[in-house]
Amino acid sequence: MSTEKQLTEKESLKLISRTIYQAKGYFYETGISGIIYGFSILICSVLTYLTEKAVISFPFHPFYLFIPVFFVQSFVQLREEKKKKAKTFTDEAIDFVWTGFFLSVLVAFTAVFAGINYMAISIILILTGLATFLTGMLSKFRYHIICSFVCWLLASVSFFVQDARIYLLLAVTALIVWIIPGFILNAVFKKQQHG
Amino acid sequence: MFKELDPILHSQLRLAVMSLLISVKQADFIFIKEKTNATAGNLSVQVQKLKEAGYIDVIKEFKDNYPNTTCKITKKGIQAFEDYVKVLQEYLQVKQP
Numbered sequence: 001m002s003t004e005k006q007l008t009e010k011e012s013l014k015l016i017s018r019t020i021y022q023a024k025g026y027f028y029e030t031g032i033s034g035i036i037y038g039f040s041i042l043i044c045s046v047l048t049y050l051t052e053k054a055v056i057s058f059p060f061h062p063f064y065l066f067i068p069v070f071f072v073q074s075f076v077q078l079r080e081e082k083k084k085k086a087k088t089f090t091d092e093a094i095d096f097v098w099t100g101f102f103l104s105v106l107v108a109f110t111a112v113f114a115g116i117n118y119m120a121i122s123i124i125l126i127l128t129g130l131a132t133f134l135t136g137m138l139s140k141f142r143y144h145i146i147c148s149f150v151c152w153l154l155a156s157v158s159f160f161v162q163d164a165r166i167y168l169l170l171a172v173t174a175l176i177v178w179i180i181p182g183f184i185l186n187a188v189f190k191k192q193q194h195g
Numbered sequence: 196m197f198k199e200l201d202p203i204l205h206s207q208l209r210l211a212v213m214s215l216l217i218s219v220k221q222a223d224f225i226f227i228k229e230k231t232n233a234t235a236g237n238l239s240v241q242v243q244k245l246k247e248a249g250y251i252d253v254i255k256e257f258k259d260n261y262p263n264t265t266c267k268i269t270k271k272g273i274q275a276f277e278d279y280v281k282v283l284q285e286y287l288q289v290k291q292p
Contacts (some may be wrong), residue, residue, distance in 0.1 A: 085226035
């Protein structure tokens, strides 16, 4: 591109629309943090189910395992953010959605202290559906939009399953919301890097 | 009577940089260089001109021990870009039969 090339009005408008289109197409997502997050929820859920069914015994609530994983996942996320060459408004909006989700989940966990454990899981499933739906709509990733409806269906089912089996619903949610899309995004990312 | 097109924006590379920055929250120098196909030297000069006009903020920092330059459009830059597009539209409306 030359230094001071003067443009006609039409050329200017063409340049603006072409550049805006190029910038909006920027996408950098390895999917790794989603895979870590999904597997940790899946493992914690299955362990909690097995503990409640007295198949195994655990010295503490299996979900406490999630605390160190949370720090690892945050570290991975921060490293990925640093590798991004540009931050789009869509990236920022999705970050806000998941920050809101995380804070809402923390609030939902107060239900556990009120002795209503299983209802808290139902609420978390509804919130997961909402965050997934918004992510899908913002990123135009159809898989996430479909996932959100499955999530809401699981949330509805969970109201009728207010026992240990609810953790299996949570495990299924982790699989469809984080693990599968994580692998899809990772495959797309690898393809982009090699292509 | 038409308004004058902003001379700072009415240049190919500077307009491309501003169009990129209006579409994203912030972008690295490397990203802008890749998208505009400009040379590093030329881009540096144009980025500096936009910075001096107050249209963009340039943040220099270290990322994994390497220097990294990030650019972000300012409020003044957004206003200038919007005004530029409005004037362009006025020109084109008159030219169209």
